[in-house]
Each structure stands twice: as C-alpha cells, then as structure tokens.
Amino acid sequence: MTVHPSLQPVIDAWTQSVEAIHELVKPLAESDWNRPTECPGWSVRDVVSHVIGVETEFLGEPRPIHTLPRDLYHVTDEFSRYIEVQVDVRRCHTALEMTSELDLVILRRCRQLRNENRGPQTPFRWPLGSGNDQPLERALTVRAFDVWTHEQDLRRALRMPGDLDSPAAVLTRDFLLAALPKVVAKDAAAPPGSAVVFDVHGPLEFLRTVRVDAQGRGKIDSSVSLGPTVTLGMDWETYARLACGRVRPDAVADQIKVEGEPRLARTILREFAITP
Incomplete structure (x- = not known):
C-alpha cells in the first residue's frame, strides 16, 4: 500500500518547504544564526531548532531532559514552555551542528513519510503535549503550515524573500x-x-x-x-x-x-x- 492520494500533496508541500529551510541556512555564517526573527525571543537558530525539535518528536524520539532558564520573557504558559525546551537545548549548538542535525532529520522524516500507508482519517496522537488524537491528514497539514510559516520567518530575518506562492503557501x-x-x-x-x-x-x-x-x-x-x-x-x-x-x-x-x-x-x- 502506498501513500494515500489525499496525503501526497500535503507531504509534497511539507517536503518542499523544509528543504527550502535547509537551503536557506546551509551557507549561513555563524553570526547570521543569531539574527532576530518576528517570533518573540527567537533567533534564526531558535526557529530552526524548533523545526528540528518538532520533527524529531514526529519521528518518535524522546524529548530532551532540560530545565529552562527562568528569564525567558516570551515563555508565558505551559504550551510555550513545552515548545521552548527543544529550542533552548540547542542554543549552544554551532552552525555546523545545526545544519547537520537538520539534514539528518529531513532525511529520516522524508523516509518515514514515503512509507506512510495509513488513511487520512486515521487517528493520530499529536506529539506536542496536547494528548489529543486528530486525523492524520490534519496533523500533516498543520506541519506543512507550520514549516512554511517558519520558512517565511527565516526569509524575512535573512532578507531572502521567496516561496510566497509555493505549494505550502497555497495550503497555508x-x-x-x-x-x-x-x-x-x-x-x-x-x-x-x-x-x-x-x-x-x-x-x-x-x-x-x-x-x-x-x-x-x-x-x-x-x-x-x-x-x-x-x-x-x-x-x-x-x-x-x-x-x-x-x-x-x-x-x-x-x-x-x-x-x-x-x-x-x-x-x-x-x-x-x-x-x-
């Protein structure tokens, strides 16, 4: 059994956008990773860390055991605290460490999605702390939306516009x-x-x-x-x-x-x- 026809466009949109992120950050100098983005408290490094962190959870990887600093002004509730762990744990990572991890995560997620044989309405346990099931198609749509949105965060921070009419843009x-x-x-x-x-x-x-x-x-x-x-x-x-x-x-x-x-x-x- 292959990927369900209604899931393939969503997977393709996610793939194009996450690979665009990789192409954007791969040549960056170390200092460029510290540029601020429109996400409060997040730099370019932090946005990429967030993308990596969520995708690792979709791969079933255990969450890192990490205590957040107390002075993160943008962490205001349990959801943002949950999200921030995957970000803060990578704040000391170098550009090479970031791009290498992103490359590996994309490779593994693409392989996982190529082998997806469940139907679009299959209940899926969302990994981001909610504990609620949702249809698989909805979960993949939210991922494509989120990745494209963060691609645009990076493009604005790096002054490299593009992909405003990509498949993921239409999905968004x-x-x-x-x-x-x-x-x-x-x-x-x-x-x-x-x-x-x-x-x-x-x-x-x-x-x-x-x-x-x-x-x-x-x-x-x-x-x-x-x-x-x-x-x-x-x-x-x-x-x-x-x-x-x-x-x-x-x-x-x-x-x-x-x-x-x-x-x-x-x-x-x-x-x-x-x-x-």
Missing part, C-alpha cells in the same frame, strides 16, 4: 481561510447580517466574503458582496503575518486598506491572529 492560505468565519463571527462578534470582504493581492490573490447569519454563525465564500459592512485589502504576505501573529495591525497599518465600519474593522484585525 486555505488553512488560514478556514479560520476566518470564527474570527469574524465569534471572536470579533460581527453582528448578524454583516458581510466582511477580504481582498488580498500579491503572489497569491484571492477575494473572500464572510457572511454572518441571523444566528450569528459565519460562513465563507468567494462571491462578491454588494455593499459589505467592512472590506479589508492587503497583500498576501501581510495577511499571513497578521494571521500567524507575526505583527500587530498597528505595525502594518499603512499596508492595510480599510473600507466600511471602522470599529468592526479594528476589532477583526485585533482578533486576526489564530496561532498561539
């Missing part, structure tokens, strides 16, 4: 769009009858409308809305940075075009980030 777009009805209808509490349009341009262009029904539930579609309550226009990279919590709306206000009800627009943008 769809992943983020699936969260929009909740953002608009529940988190931002848009009133019943509202229509909120997102007009995004750049490497990935799309137009989506979230409509809030009489019961306050949000639904998303690609049709044009006449006289929407709010229209938010921005480029794709800004959309992704906002949705992934990399920047606050005030920091990129000059890159967002707002039309319609300003108070609702501000609330939607304030609730836009869906990642921890």
Whole structure:
C-alpha cells in the first residue's frame, strides 16, 4: 500500500518547504544564526531548532531532559514552555551542528513519510503535549503550515524573500481561510447580517466574503458582496503575518486598506491572529 492520494500533496508541500529551510541556512555564517526573527525571543537558530525539535518528536524520539532558564520573557504558559525546551537545548549548538542535525532529520522524516500507508482519517496522537488524537491528514497539514510559516520567518530575518506562492503557501492560505468565519463571527462578534470582504493581492490573490447569519454563525465564500459592512485589502504576505501573529495591525497599518465600519474593522484585525 502506498501513500494515500489525499496525503501526497500535503507531504509534497511539507517536503518542499523544509528543504527550502535547509537551503536557506546551509551557507549561513555563524553570526547570521543569531539574527532576530518576528517570533518573540527567537533567533534564526531558535526557529530552526524548533523545526528540528518538532520533527524529531514526529519521528518518535524522546524529548530532551532540560530545565529552562527562568528569564525567558516570551515563555508565558505551559504550551510555550513545552515548545521552548527543544529550542533552548540547542542554543549552544554551532552552525555546523545545526545544519547537520537538520539534514539528518529531513532525511529520516522524508523516509518515514514515503512509507506512510495509513488513511487520512486515521487517528493520530499529536506529539506536542496536547494528548489529543486528530486525523492524520490534519496533523500533516498543520506541519506543512507550520514549516512554511517558519520558512517565511527565516526569509524575512535573512532578507531572502521567496516561496510566497509555493505549494505550502497555497495550503497555508486555505488553512488560514478556514479560520476566518470564527474570527469574524465569534471572536470579533460581527453582528448578524454583516458581510466582511477580504481582498488580498500579491503572489497569491484571492477575494473572500464572510457572511454572518441571523444566528450569528459565519460562513465563507468567494462571491462578491454588494455593499459589505467592512472590506479589508492587503497583500498576501501581510495577511499571513497578521494571521500567524507575526505583527500587530498597528505595525502594518499603512499596508492595510480599510473600507466600511471602522470599529468592526479594528476589532477583526485585533482578533486576526489564530496561532498561539
């Protein structure tokens, strides 16, 4: 039995993005590994450490026994503490140690995924501390989303833009769009009858409308809305940075075009980030 057809595109997206990360960091000088990223408290080294750490857990490797320092201001809850262990344990690693470990992890994970013969709905125990099962397809989608997001963190830190329209970028777009009805209808509490349009341009262009029904539930579609309550226009990279919590709306206000009800627009943008 081979990889299920619905899993192959997700695996391919993850593979392209994680290999892009390897190509980005392989030639870096030692000092470049210390460049800050948009992830609070994390350098280039830390982002790569996080990618390595998560992939090792998907391989079934035991977590390192490590005590975190008390002065990590960005570690604020149990989830961030769980994530930080794999990062902090590698903060003393050299560039060569980092690239060598990344290379080996990618090799092993690619082999593991090539041999994947389970169906997309197979229950999968997420390794990142939640203790909850989820469908295998969902777990692999989240991994591709996370790796592409961190690829973009690295590209911005290193000033090496690219892959904004890659397979993983398209997967990320769809992943983020699936969260929009909740953002608009529940988190931002848009009133019943509202229509909120997102007009995004750049490497990935799309137009989506979230409509809030009489019961306050949000639904998303690609049709044009006449006289929407709010229209938010921005480029794709800004959309992704906002949705992934990399920047606050005030920091990129000059890159967002707002039309319609300003108070609702501000609330939607304030609730836009869906990642921890």
